Amino acid sequence: MTQLPPTALRLTVADRAHELTVDVEGELCLDTVDRLVDTVSENLTRRPDVRVVRLNCARLSWIDSAGLSALLMAHRRVSAAGCILRLDERPALLERMLRQTGTLGHLTGLPLQDDDAGGAHAT
Known part of the structure; x- marks a missing residue:
């Protein structure tokens, strides 16, 4: 059986007044989703003054259904x-x-x- 290299996900957290930004770099998949959800949850607990959580996805290289599920869970926690x-x-x-x-x-x-093409969007 072929061994695949471990999936890479790098999360960098930046705190600003009432705002938390998490830079997401790499693959958001079954192997990495817990790290994203845990990072968001832990920082919300540590920073009760936060009003906006930003996930900067510019360097996201892959997402699967587990990654989408993690985004939905992060949304629920936020x-x-x-x-x-x-x-x-x-x-x-x-x-x-x-x-x-x-x-x-x-x-x-x-x-x-339907007429809006995707790519480098922010909301």
Whole structure:
């Protein structure tokens, strides 16, 4: 059986007044999703003053259904804390997944528009 290299995900957290930004770099998949959800949850607990959580997805290289599930879980945790989740710099692969699964509006607050091409979006 062929051994695959471990999946790489790098999360970098930046704190600002009432705002938390998590730079997401690499693959958001079954092997890495817990790290994203745990990072968001732990930082919300540590920083009760946060009002906006931004996931900067510019360097996201892959996302699968488990990754989408992690974004939905992060959204639930952020909403439960009374905060707003923003998915910044969405690459085309994420934009496409959000549109195809009907989760774009739920995760971004944007209506689904068929004529809007995906790529490097922020909300």
